[in-house]
Amino acid sequence: MSGGLVGWACLLLWSAWAFAAQGVLARSDLFASWTPDVGVVLLVGLASRMTPERARAGAVLLALTRAGLSGDPVVAVLAAYLALVVVVSSLRASVNTDGTVLRGFLSGLGALAVVGWLALVDLVRADTPVGWSQPLGEWAWRAAFSTALLSFVFGGWLRRLPGLGPLWRKERPWGFAEPAR
Amino acid sequence: MLLVWIALVVLSLRPVAPLEAGIERLLTPLRFVAELTWPLRLVGGRPARAQGDVRRELIEEASSRSALLALHDSVLPTRADLLEGRRLVRAEVVSRSERGRDRIVIRPWTFEGLEVGQPVVARDAYVGRVVQVDRARGRVTVDLVTDRSFFVGATLDSGARESTVHLVVGGLAVQSRRSGEPATWLAAHNPSGRPIAGRSVVVGELLPELDPHSALAAGFELGTLELGSSDDDWRVRPVLDYLHGLFQVVVLTHPRRGQLDPAPPLHPLEEGRWVRARALTAGDPSPWRSTVQLDRGRVHGVRAGAAVVAGARLVGRVATVGELGCEVALLDDPGLALTAVGRPVQGDSTPRVLGRLVALGPASDGALVYHWRDVTLPRVGDGPTPPPRRMRLFTGSGEAGLPAGLLIGIADMPSYSSEGEGHTVRLSDAASRVDELGRLWVRIDSGTATTRSSP
Numbered sequence A: 001m002s003g004g005l006v007g008w009a010c011l012l013l014w015s016a017w018a019f020a021a022q023g024v025l026a027r028s029d030l031f032a033s034w035t036p037d038v039g040v041v042l043l044v045g046l047a048s049r050m051t052p053e054r055a056r057a058g059a060v061l062l063a064l065t066r067a068g069l070s071g072d073p074v075v076a077v078l079a080a081y082l083a084l085v086v087v088v089s090s091l092r093a094s095v096n097t098d099g100t101v102l103r104g105f106l107s108g109l110g111a112l113a114v115v116g117w118l119a120l121v122d123l124v125r126a127d128t129p130v131g132w133s134q135p136l137g138e139w140a141w142r143a144a145f146s147t148a149l150l151s152f153v154f155g156g157w158l159r160r161l162p163g164l165g166p167l168w169r170k171e172r173p174w175g176f177a178e179p180a181r
Numbered sequence B: 001m002l003l004v005w006i007a008l009v010v011l012s013l014r015p016v017a018p019l020e021a022g023i024e025r026l027l028t029p030l031r032f033v034a035e036l037t038w039p040l041r042l043v044g045g046r047p048a049r050a051q052g053d054v055r056r057e058l059i060e061e062a063s064s065r066s067a068l069l070a071l072h073d074s075v076l077p078t079r080a081d082l083l084e085g086r087r088l089v090r091a092e093v094v095s096r097s098e099r100g101r102d103r104i105v106i107r108p109w110t111f112e113g114l115e116v117g118q119p120v121v122a123r124d125a126y127v128g129r130v131v132q133v134d135r136a137r138g139r140v141t142v143d144l145v146t147d148r149s150f151f152v153g154a155t156l157d158s159g160a161r162e163s164t165v166h167l168v169v170g171g172l173a174v175q176s177r178r179s180g181e182p183a184t185w186l187a188a189h190n191p192s193g194r195p196i197a198g199r200s201v202v203v204g205e206l207l208p209e210l211d212p213h214s215a216l217a218a219g220f221e222l223g224t225l226e227l228g229s230s231d232d233d234w235r236v237r238p239v240l241d242y243l244h245g246l247f248q249v250v251v252l253t254h255p256r257r258g259q260l261d262p263a264p265p266l267h268p269l270e271e272g273r274w275v276r277a278r279a280l281t282a283g284d285p286s287p288w289r290s291t292v293q294l295d296r297g298r299v300h301g302v303r304a305g306a307a308v309v310a311g312a313r314l315v316g317r318v319a320t321v322g323e324l325g326c327e328v329a330l331l332d333d334p335g336l337a338l339t340a341v342g343r344p345v346q347g348d349s350t351p352r353v354l355g356r357l358v359a360l361g362p363a364s365d366g367a368l369v370y371h372w373r374d375v376t377l378p379r380v381g382d383g384p385t386p387p388p389r390r391m392r393l394f395t396g397s398g399e400a401g402l403p404a405g406l407l408i409g410i411a412d413m414p415s416y417s418s419e420g421e422g423h424t425v426r427l428s429d430a431a432s433r434v435d436e437l438g439r440l441w442v443r444i445d446s447g448t449a450t451t452r453s454s455p
Helices: A005-027 A037-049 A053-068 A074-093 A100-126 A136-159 B004-013 B015-026 B026-034 B038-043 B051-074
Strands: B087-097 B099-109 B118-123 B125-134 B139-144 B151-155 B166-175 B184-190 B202-203 B221-227 B234-238 B247-255 B275-279 B291-294 B309-311 B315-322 B326-330 B339-344 B353-360 B368-372 B391-394 B407-413 B421-429 B440-443
Touching: A005 A037, A037 A053, A037 A100, A037 A136, A037 B087, A053 A074, A053 B026, A074 B004, A100 A136, A100 B004, A136 B368, B004 B015, B004 B234, B015 B026, B051 B247, B051 B339, B051 B391, B051 B407, B087 B139, B087 B234, B099 B247, B166 B234, B184 B221, B247 B368, B291 B315, B339 B407, B353 B391, B368 B407
Parallel strands: B125 B221, B315 B407
Antiparallel strands: B087 B099, B087 B247, B099 B139, B118 B125, B118 B247, B125 B139, B151 B166, B151 B202, B166 B184, B184 B234, B202 B221, B221 B234, B275 B440, B291 B326, B309 B315, B309 B440, B315 B326, B339 B353, B339 B391, B353 B368, B368 B421, B391 B407, B407 B421
16 A cells, blocks of 8 residues: 555544534534535545555545444445445546546535435434435435535645645546556 | 445445444444544533533433432322232333343332232233342343233123123234234233123233232233124233333232331432543534444443433433444434333323334424334324323333433423324424533443442
8 A cells, every 4th residue: 555654644634534524514503414525525536546446445544434433334334435436436547537527526426326325324224113304315415516516616625635645646647547558 | 346345235234233243343443533533622612511501400300300200109000909908019120131022121129028920010000920030130020911921810891780701811912004013902812701892901810819929910900802803803902012111110019017118219310320421523424313422432331222411311322332432322313212201391290101212313493303103092082183292201211221210302292192103203402412511421331330420
């Protein structure tokens, strides 16, 4: 796992703070249902410039960090984040996923899938006798919209947080992502 | 990679308990991730407790004590003939037995005079029979009348002109409904004559001399006789919710000279089974969840299901426990289940056993929404729907780690039966924001008790 231990440690620290801030936002009266998924924005931003192997390692790290702060089962978060980086890495071979608009669109779509999946897992596990007081879809589309917005405005900036550079700067941008061997 | 991913998906939807526990232990170091977020805790830190907070906590604790005392008294028989010639030993239901739902474990106020075979009742209703007295562990095991191998002699309150009908009651008769939970009755067998539906069925052994304790149970109610789908299908509509409505019971014993009335047990907050905890997070990154991470875990004696309180107010229950930390499901976390009693805010304040409440998550306006199953509440007439009754809700007992008498909140409880569908109730004045509460305490195992200071 190249990229520097410091880089991974910084990713751990920044993602822990990002998820904690997300938790604070989720409890607030104003933003609760519009809370963006910061993990998705970080992952899409990093996976757009990382090798698939390193992107998967990043997904595992982010999933474990989120699981340390959340009631969501770690296996579900892992499944969601790994699927997301696999999709982004695959797309990267043919399109420039690093552009602001596409990255925002991918983040929104990713949040829709991740939030929908995690809410579904929680619904299945909670085993409530009737449905929840708010439908799953409502959580998912609101999260998708706010995540896309966050990615559009701050996506590039989040990737440039202090210490994260060594994780992605050595990678070639789109067009050279899959060099012939 | 694909296989790993499929395995993760399957485990997400169909969790395997031992595997989940193993993963939980493996990920113990993740607890330090929460510690890393201390700068955010500083930002959202709670101001020092105001004088009003202290007064509120004292009022809540007094309310909790009063509710618990009322709950203890509400379980005593009300009819004079059911008190005569009997000694009443009150007991709290601690949990269901590992053997099954039809066996409960109780903690009596005293063991003096307790024997196997003695009847157990709740108010005027028959509950079951003592099958094991474990003085060393301070527990008594009771078989419920719902057990398929349980039989008790019963008589039909048939009025003056007809002869008494004898029958045997025990086990369950179940019938599914179009929707909602299936309806359950007590099964009735071998009537000695033609029974009359709608009459009250009470305990009455035909040959009481065969059992030294059977006379103690005579006259206690089993329910109302009903006719099922066929002519011989007799069943008894119970007066109790045997699954979720047993919190306090009474063991009937023979009175002896010199026996003193035992003192009531300590209030749960005085039991010394609480450990102070610190919230490491302000909320869950998933906005539909409502959990916080605490800095106390298995090594401190915390177990899954344990109550978390601030003063006498229930904050939530421990959902998962790691070695050094735990995750608490707050009152608005979907799926959180509680056993509850309600005490009317106005008028007659006798506690009413409500049974099980399950959180459905927060409503869009922030209110806490719960599903309330009401299997035994009778329909009140065929007229207009009676208005709901405002009640202050407290925890019942019967689940490990969740003691009785903790304040949950206030709700308008419907006064009519949902016929198995369950009711949706909205809870107000409940503790759902940890950052607005005072000190947090977690219920711990009796083996690792520490002293709890006063709120």
